[in-house]
Amino acid sequence: MTRDDALHPSDAPDSELPMLTVAQAAGLRELAAPYARDGLRHSLGNLAHRCRQAPQAHWPDLVAAHFAALADGGHGDESVEELLRGVHVRLLPRESFTPEMAAVMRYARVVADGLVLAYALDRPASVRILTDRDVERAGLRELGRAAYANLMRVPVECAEVPGGGGARLYSVYGDSHFVAAKALYLPEVARQVGGEPLPAAGALVVVPGRHNLVYHPITDGSVVDALNSLASYALGAYDDGPGALSPRVYWWHDGGLTSLTVIDEATRTFSLRPPPPLLALMKGLDRLDHAGRLAGRAATGAPDLDALTRATAESVRRLDRDPAGLGEAFGSALALAHAHCADDPDGAWIDTWHAWATAVQLGSALFCGAQPQECELGEDLVMRLPETQADPPADARAWLDALYLALVCRQTERVGLLCRVPLERLREDDSVDEYVLAWVDTLHTYLSRRGSMDDVVGKLLDTMRTSVPEHLTHAPKDFVNRVDYQPIALFHRLVAGDRDAFAQTLAEALSEHGGYWGDSAAPRARVALGPLAMASIAYDRGFPIDARQPYLPAYLLNRERIETIPDAGAPS
Template sequence: MNRDDIPEATPDPRLMWAGHGNESTGQLLQGTRVRLLPPAAITPDIADGLRYARVVAEDLVLAYAYDGPTSVRILTDHDLARDGLEDLGRVAHANLADVPVTYDEVPVEGRGTLHSVHGDSHFVASKVLYLSDLARQVTGASLPRAGALVVVPTRHLLAFHPVADGSVVDAVNDLAAYALGAYEDGPGSLSPRVYWWHRGGLTSVTVFDEESRTLSLQPPPPLLGMMKGLVRLDRAGRLVGRASERGGGVPDTAGLVGATAGAVARLPQDPSGLGDAFASALALAHARCAADPDVAGLDAWDAWATSLQLGCALFTGAPPTECRLGEGQVAELPATPADPPADARAWLDALYLAIVCREHDRVARLCRVPLETLRQDGSVDAYVLHWAETVQAYFSGDGSMDTVVEKLLATMESSMPDALTHAPDDFVNRIDYQPVALFHRLLSQDHEAFGEALAEALTEHGAYWGASTAPRARVALGPLAMACLAHDRGFPVGPALPYLPAYLVNGRRIETID
């Protein structure tokens, strides 16, 4: 986008000529609010009197404005020097909360939602400084730890999209187009930029190249890392939040059977599709548990066995194999070389499946996948890689139990909120960390503590997924693997626990897998 094609924000004549500072101290305290301005509004003839004004983000200047009955006047240094206005800054920020707004959700071609906040007041866009409070006010939900993408194209409008799932990739482009259109239309144009609101600050995602005079979108490295992590999590069906995944009903098993069969059938022409085939098969295995929560029937078992076959083939290779999808459908998996991808979470899924299916040889083979390969996965937090290293050390027998414990402690420490850079807190705490906590209790041989941790893990799983129809809502895969380990080591594991197929936990459904 060429910057020369974008009109400059024009100074607001009401700002330049309104009032002469005759308000009383009480009037100023009651009617002054924080106001965001474009740099063009600070013209040379008034700049010397606005030395207090400061830049809060690229193209955004913070000042104080008195909202009078007929005009809006920007306060000057002289105004702020009056007696009795020592607390004006605090009051101006507080007064901003009283500005009325209208809220709308703007769906964008099924790719997510933009949250639009608008109104007649000149101070609506200034509420971006308190986006966390504003989002809670208009949506009823807090912003995620990763913050939100936001635009303030005019003084009357702001729009934001929480950085919560893979839709953020589409949202950054949608917001850019939305902002440019509103900025060009006005009135009160402020900025065409997309910003990242994070921990109370604003960082421009839009970059202006002075040499080429063009605008482009370049997320800063921390945001880019979060976006990569969210996209990978979202594509694997691990995140809750999509509108299409909420509400009652059951997963579409017929669609997943077709998708898995199609993905396997394409492998001779496109071997790189094995990862997608594994993801589809794993979703089918979870989805089968909607109608058969205990995995008592053959169709459900076949789906679990097939997902294990594909997961192991993805990381360790496989000879030509028949994969049964249930309902009499069979897919022919071609010979697959050992070429493990840099996908740490998929590797953990495959390992969990091998543990659940008591495939000890496959567990050993998966644990020989080089850690250096998994460490190349740039979409995961450090704790995921520490956890992979922990279970590899445990199952391979390389090193003492002290070594395993040391690696487990590194996993725990790196999963703390301040250390996370890719995954949402809610997902980490309620889903991803639960197998780690259970493994800790397993190592300590504390049967009672393990039972309590397992009950907590299943409660957290249910709270995270709610009424979602996503396949992963049906089974807590990581806790299931730990429950199977515990059962085989003599721990008392209840026969009827939610999200844990009973015949997988007790091993009664387990059959030989080619």
């Protein structure tokens, strides 16, 4: 038996006014009945919220004050100039939009699940929802323009509030009844309150009440935590009322709001169901963020090199008893290799080399398996990598990292082993866009020499075609354009044999890398790994490349720091 099953029917939540019991709602309707004018039935939602918070003996006074305020709102005798001067866009909860209201507000429209856009006149002591008669007098287009302009002038304050997992949430609030309606124009609001445009992926937003909205720009993997935080906040703030609007979480994108909340009206239960495009984006951002690839929350502080070294060493030591930790160990070693280049940008020091060599060993072992071998992270820090069986994960980007490392460190045998990893396995990665898998296929074909040059060019063209913005579903466009696409552009010049164009494209790639990461202290900000790998191939083929360029460790590029790494070896 559920809790509601045990309630007396009159004590159960009312179906239309769930903040009250059936008995309380019946009493409120009885008090409100004498105030109905011309048969027009008003929504009692906001009034019910006020009554819930007051003793029932005070309800008659609250009801009288509520309808007095409605009566003071005017009767439509304002001039056109007064209408245009005071009209604002306003959001109304869908459940409050009664059939009687709909009959006299045909201009109003549903803009998202649970939300209706209407126009309201802001008067000194009250707010009046406009009717079709008002719209006809002022003109729908003129009224809409004035309502938008007046709404955007409504003063608000903005505060960043903490969300779960470090997600950034921005609360926009004010005294006006119209603040929540600004969610319909979220890009402009974001510029006004934060000085920055919304990302191409849009934002998550909630409008629990008319006086505020809270949004999260979708930039990194914290979107998963933000979704849960916003859902919890929206439910709590909506129940607090009055002025309640919606308990839903919405996705603002492509100029509109899409509800992510599904409400079972029979049981009044809530669930979150992002549509497939947003689910794909969330999965891609989460994987990118946890790998430290995005200039987001993972880039907030400089890594502690000693701590990262100890963590990498310990992750290798644990492999004897926990072989499943190899992927984590590779990620840690890769971050360490990049981080060393903060203090050693040329890659001249032996400790830097040890970190890069260890990353090479772990990346190769992750995808191809390996015989037992030693990994060094300093003279006093030598770990034994146990025998590893080949069990490649469905992680296309990690495979690219392992390949780039092997190319930079001139590990021809490991490059060959990585190119034997079945493409079918890497294609199981559903967290990446199509162009990533096409790029893997291109390099796989080219470096294994299993296809003709025509095959390579065809696959390269597929990679370039699928990397354009309209094909992207998983990764931010800025990241793709400025980071992920750069080695592809360089490879194009490489296979064409155009040395001058390669040098120019390399300079552009490094500039884009620097522009993307800015002053971030994230490990990946230190080295442009993909361009470095392509430049290493070109350097070995006699392309005239200036080794003294930012984000390219010179002593890795020109091979002066390259030393022996234990053979990969096939596991027994």
